Amino acid sequence: MEVLISCLFQLKHPAIVKVICKQFQNFCAISVPVSHVLVKSQILGIIQSHAPKLLKDQKFKCSDTFIHKFLHSKLQWFMCTSTQVMQKTPDNWEKLCEDMFMHFIYYIKIFDIPAELIINADQTGICLIPVGNKTWACTGSKQVNTFAKDEKRQFSLMVVSSAASIILPFQAIIKGKT
Structure with missing residues (x-):
């Protein structure tokens, strides 16, 4: 049934299919992570406009299966894990931690x-735009880069506690432009 709905959608609305495909190709070109939530919202938004x-048709459903088959058949995309390195720990991290601990004890x-x-x-970073570690990408991609993977769309929440088991009020740190 899902395959039938997908085929009928593509046959009856080729202009919409073209707009949707172009939108996701643009996302891919600028390394925007294409998550399931983004795909569904974009498809529904384009159909709405x-x-x-x-959208009022009872037969049409923008389900997980529909999204998967649509992206795979129209763009030759598949779900994959990002291959870009997030951050690296220094080689001497154990020594650095021990030195800091000794400074604390001394003082x-x-x-x-x-x-x-x-x-x-x-x-801790609180994401305004949640970004997972998976994205849709072209079949056969060797490198899968993503935009906003390095905590650019978030604010910081400061959590403070004392050695006497006192938890201080949280502080939200937000930097923005007016």
Whole structure:
């Protein structure tokens, strides 16, 4: 049934199919990660603007199977994992951690710092545009690059706790332009 719907969609609406394919080729050209959520929203948005009556048709469903078959048959794309390196740990990371730990012990002991003043702070990125490690890419691609993989679309959340088991209020760090 799903294959039939896919074929009928492509036969009855070739202009929409062409617009959708062009949109995803443009995404690929600028290394935008093409996730399942992006594909579905783009297809539904293009259909909404070009043939809104199609969305009211009970037979048409923009299901996972439809999306998979559409991208594979029209663009020869398949789901794959990004091959770009995210970040590298220094070779001497263990020594660096040990040195930092020794500095902490030294200052805590010398200055008699109470547990309430010994804090641990960390920050985590909260993604505004979630990007997974998989994307749709051309069949046979050796290198799969993605845009926005290096935390460009997020804000930071600062979490702080003390050695005395006190958790301080979270702080959201947002940098933007007005």
